[in-house]
């Protein structure tokens with residue numbers, strides 16, 4: 001038995017498949033195999049880690065004269081693969097054919113389906129025909145027969161699938177999602193994202209790259225990454241769940257403008273981003289929040305959340321303890337609320353870094369995927385030039401929180417009310433404000449916007465500006481493992497590597 005000349009260490013957890021190889025005449029007639037009467041061979045397909053967190057399917061073929069020995073190897077390796085219990089065998093796949101550059105279907109068919117078939121994963125594929133098709137379908141399908149749900153599309157498609165799954169589980173458990181204090185039931189069925197959208201921030205922030213083949217391989221090896229989810233309510237009405245960005249002001253306005261430009265594809269965000277930057281509107285309101293005292297980290301930490309993150313592990317332990325104490329009174333309601341009134345250009349609450357190709361370190365580089373907290377970033381009224389400096393720091397190594405007009409807090413819940421709705425609630429009927437609508441009556445050039453902004457919730461607009469938000473620790477699970485530290489150079493090899501077997 002002889003491996004290829006170059007050294008090759010592969011943990012069994014990263015073998016994709018093992019197959020007997022039919023050698024053709026030409027192959028049999030090369031090198032030393034020429035001398036053998038009838039060589040036998042098998043091929044091991046495995047994950048090859050390239051630069052920038054990119055994974056590829058590579059293969060190595062082992063040749064041997066003894067047919068029995070060759071079959072023993074195939075059998076032994078297949079048994080090792082069978083022992084990988086976290087790997088999915090049967091998946092439900094939703095493809096949005098219109099997301100991003102409208103390439104979802106071809107990306108799946110050309111890059112992903114062949115890998116699933118190589119890894120003996122069977123699939124039921126639904127190509128969506130309209131928005132909410134996947135969500136509605138998940139409310140009635142027999143989800144128990146699947147080991148995971150895969151969405152091919154962008155953050156919006158992920159959000160739809162996540163809402164379908166969470167909604168289905170709450171419905172089956174008799175939980176009313178409209179109750180902001182309801183003890184929601186966790187979603188244990190894993191979701192895989194094959195990126196084919198415009199921002200793909202959830203995929204990028206949980207894997208480190210937005211690449212369909214890399215994501216498919218994380219699904220095949222059965223990775224599992226828990227994610228925090230925020231529930232968003234307006235009084236006693238459930239609005240949405242969020243995993244990446246809840247943004248008011250700048251990101252809400254970009255989204256609202258970009259929705260009219262969907263035909264532009266991913267470019268619409270650059271166009272609307274530039275336009276929104278020039279408009280430079282700020283909004284008045286009150287934000288109240290409960291600091292996340294349970295978590296070990298802070299948004300100003302230098303270290304980021306990475307595979308096996310100890311801060312997220314600690315939160316997982318705390319969550320398990322909470323579940324054990326289930327039924328005992330939680331003191332959450334009595335914990336302190338901090339209240340901030342002000343004029344804001346942007347209010348961003350992020351459950352994860354929100355790293356994406358536009359900003360590889362994201363809106364909050366030290367945010368954690370699964371620590372049960374969100375980072376609340378308040379960008380107060382400042383000059384256009386200062387706001388530009390702030391934005392540019394999302395794309396370089398400088399600290400984007402090191403500005404006098406930017407504050408950041410790690411929170412477990414928050415509420416927001418705009419000044420306009422506060423005024424309306426206190427029955428102030430200033431006809432002048434109503435008549436002049438959008439712009440500040442006293443200072444037409446001051447960029448103060450009397451109208452409300454809208455909330456951008458993972459790329460979708462919310463109907464209400466007054467919202468109550470609660471972070472649910474590790475509420476959904478993805479086929480991912482977080483971003484690996486220097487994945488190319490520091491690969492950790494398990495005891496059961498093939499090299500040892502050989």
Ligand SMILES: Nc1ncnc2c1ncn2[C@@H]1O[C@H](COP(=O)(O)OP(=O)(O)OP(=O)(O)O)[C@@H](O)[C@H]1O
Pocket residue numbers: 095096097098099100101127128129130131132133152153154155156157158160196197198199200201459
């Ligand atoms: N067949 C369909 N026709 C129209 N809309 C669809 C269809 N299938 C899904 N959708 C909706 O399209 C929205 C956007 O899709 P998706 O997230 O895949 O792409 P995107 O908006 O380009 O990317 P991103 O969300 O990353 O910015 C989703 O909210 C989803 O509900």
Ligand SMILES: CCCCCCCCCCCCC/C=C/[C@@H](O)[C@H](CO)NC(=O)CCCCC
Pocket residue numbers: 154155156198199200201244245251254255269270273354356358359362363391392394395456457458459460
């Ligand atoms: C002069 C250069 C300045 C450059 C500044 C770059 C800053 C980029 C930060 C990007 C943050 C993305 C946050 C992710 C939001 C997603 O949930 C959402 C759904 O996909 N996308 C958008 O709302 C789309 C939002 C699009 C933002 C551009």
Ligand SMILES: [Ca+2]
Pocket residue numbers: 228350351352367368369370371372373374
């Ligand atoms: Ca978090």
